[in-house]
Amino acid sequence: xxxxxxxxxxxxxxxxxxxxxxxxxxxxxxxxxxxxxxxxxxxxxxxxxxxxxxxxxxxxxxxxxxxxxxxxxxxxxxxxxxxxxxxxxxxxxxxxxxxxxxxxxxxxxxxxxxxxxxxxxxxxxxxxxxxxxxxxxxxxxxxxxxxxxxxxxxxxxxxxxxxxxxxxxxxxxxxxxxxxxxxxxxxxxxxxxxxxxxxxxx
DNA sequence: TAGGCCATCTGGTCCT
DNA sequence: AGGACCAGATGGCCTA
Numbered sequence: 001x002x003x004x005x006x007x008x009x010x011x012x013x014x015x016x017x018x019x020x021x022x023x024x025x026x027x028x029x030x031x032x033x034x035x036x037x038x039x040x041x042x043x044x045x046x047x048x049x050x051x052x053x054x055x056x057x058x059x060x061x062x063x064x065x066x067x068x069x070x071x072x073x074x075x076x077x078x079x080x081x082x083x084x085x086x087x088x089x090x091x092x093x094x095x096x097x098x099x100x101x102x103x104x105x106x107x108x109x110x111x112x113x114x115x116x117x118x119x120x121x122x123x124x125x126x127x128x129x130x131x132x133x134x135x136x137x138x139x140x141x142x143x144x145x146x147x148x149x150x151x152x153x154x155x156x157x158x159x160x161x162x163x164x165x166x167x168x169x170x171x172x173x174x175x176x177x178x179x180x181x182x183x184x185x186x187x188x189x190x191x192x193x194x195x196x197x198x199x200x201x202x
Numbered sequence: 203t204a205g206g207c208c209a210t211c212t213g214g215t216c217c218t
Numbered sequence: 219a220g221g222a223c224c225a226g227a228t229g230g231c232c233t234a
Contacts, residue, residue: 063220066220067220067221070221070222071222071223074222074223098233
């Protein structure tokens with residue numbers, strides 16, 4: 001909830017755009033990059049030609065601003081969606097905890113879903129076994145104990161407690177922590193192919 | 203100070 | 219033609 005959903009940006013890095021006024025072409029953002037320099041050096045056109053050119057430039061500029069604005073909005077929507085995802089993720093949230101990075105959020109969400117699916121399957125199997133034979137032992141002898149408790153933990157998941165038994169300084173960074181009593185969701189403990197950008201390289 | 207993360211701009215591509 | 223999506227580039231902020 002404390003996320004930056006409402007604010008235009010979560011980081012101070014974003015050059016505060018004047019929402020209503022002139023959003024584009026920020027004062028401190030002269031983008032000299034990419035050879036998008038003036039297209040026409042002015043091929044000897046007289047006054048009329050120059051005015052026409054200026055008009056075209058203005059039009060192109062306006063079009064650019066529009067595209068930029070749309071793109072900005074698109075990215076903000078994406079970030080909102082990510083914030084929504086963070087809100088339901090099992091990691092401690094609060095002012096003292098840094099926000100999960102985007103990539104960590106996505107990876108964690110995937111593992112979370114996988115774990116929930118697995119737990120759900122176990123629960124269903126348990127239920128069907130219970131219904132099948134009332135007198136029989138709910139758990140076959142040789143079978144490894146299903147993580148029923150863990151599943152229950154997930155199904156009735158509460159915001160993680162303060163205590164953090166051990167930390168994972170892995171791909172998910174210092175933000176994510178392992179919690180006692182809950183199967184780990186991080187990519188260290190789950191077979192999730194970590195993208196190259198996350199592989200420990202230093 | 204280096205590296206991580208991020209927001210933004212921009213050009214390209216694809217789709218409607 | 220216009221919009222959505224994507225990826226590369228750039229520069230700012232923050233932390234170890």
